[in-house]
Amino acid sequence: LAMYDANNSTNAIAAFNAGTKTTTADPITGAGVFIFKIVNGPAASDVYYGVMKMTNVLPGASVTFEYRIGDKYAHLSVIK
Numbered sequence: 001l002a003m004y005d006a007n008n009s010t011n012a013i014a015a016f017n018a019g020t021k022t023t024t025a026d027p028i029t030g031a032g033v034f035i036f037k038i039v040n041g042p043a044a045s046d047v048y049y050g051v052m053k054m055t056n057v058l059p060g061a062s063v064t065f066e067y068r069i070g071d072k073y074a075h076l077s078v079i080k
Contacts, residue, residue, distance in 0.1 A: 004033050007051075016036075027054035032057075034051070050069030
């Protein structure tokens with residue numbers, strides 16, 4: 001949660017690389033903050049990271065979240 005609040009992409013990327021990778025996330029367990037990596041093509045510039053924070057969970061019904069995505073200014077033009 002502190003990493004999300006700090007909004008430092010360098011620290012988030014380092015934590016992602018040091019962490020245990022998974023293809024699923026359970027917003028009910030843990031702190032509800034997840035770091036993710038998106039590969040959108042073969043070039044190094046096609047890889048970007050983000051952090052997602054779950055703000056509310058209604059089991060079996062809905063999840064409310066906020067996120068920060070893109071670790072380079074150029075990503076802002078392709079993130080929709």
